[in-house]
Amino acid sequence: MASPDASPSHESLSPSPSSRRRFLQAVVGGGATAGAALSAAGCDSAGGIAENESPTASFSHEAGEVSDDGTVMVTFDASGSEDPDGNIANYSWDFGGPGERVDLGEDGQPDSSSPTAEFQYERSGVYEVRLVVSDPRGGVARTTREIAVGNVDTGEGDVPIDLSTDLxxxxxxxxxxxxxxxFYARVMEEGTFSGSDEAVISDIAAHEDIHRLTLEATLQSAAIRDLTPNFSDVNFSSASNVLATAQTFETLGVSAYNGAADLLSSGAFLGAAGSIVSVEARHAAAVRDLTDPLENFFSGPFAIDGAPAIDDDGLYEARDPREVLDAAAPYIEESFDVQGG
Structure with missing residues (x-):
């Protein structure tokens, strides 16, 4: 066993064969100074193995406009990433959402040595993007952050509603x-109804929550924030007051779906909306029956402005989205910024 004072072996101080080879290549092939060549070879000024300094990862992005098909092109730039003792050799991206990378070479693969990348997201949303950079000697750095793409709700200011896109x-x-x-969750919590009336309201409450969850799952990260309801003007101890409010919501809901149908371009979304509105119409009829059994059952003056819900042509009213949101405004704390449509 060597003593503590023993001198280290010659091999422990000498650059590896690969380091010597990089040194010679740098001097002979590139005309570099000895100091620069040593650095390129991973050696210090004395010819020993230099400690590698890890790089740092950083990126910026610029999102384009939402296209007619709902996709959004985003350009990423990682040129702000640095390597203190060399250069970045590889850029690896995880864009965090559905879509495809479009800056591909002839071989169908991206250039991993390029600091820029282009990715086309399938839809608006908030996505977690991850960048990993590495230097020639194996040093690695990572950075991750969320970016908002397209027309999304950032949780601040008015709630954005862009009627020019399906989402x-x-x-x-x-x-x-x-x-x-x-609203219906609150009604059930307050115990306003009992018996068969409670059973009807319970079914409606379950349907509305399913509709909410279905839309939330469809929208994913493109969904607007959770809204804050305001039911301060509703007397939950009065069955008649609760039913009047329920009738307002159900009539408004049916007219909202009818009025927005021609704004949808996706046949799948249109079919889903048609399925939901048919259930909403049954809700409206059920609530009317609880309010005034078998009187004005189909076309009584239960619309928001007192007009018949079903017109003389046998068609249910269709309301403009802005008109609907204005009617719903007293029951929602947040305000809306409606664009398009």
Missing amino acids: GVLNYAYALEQLEAA
């Missing part, structure tokens, strides 16, 4: 379903 229309429906689900 925006779904968010409009999601806002109304949030309101209805919160």
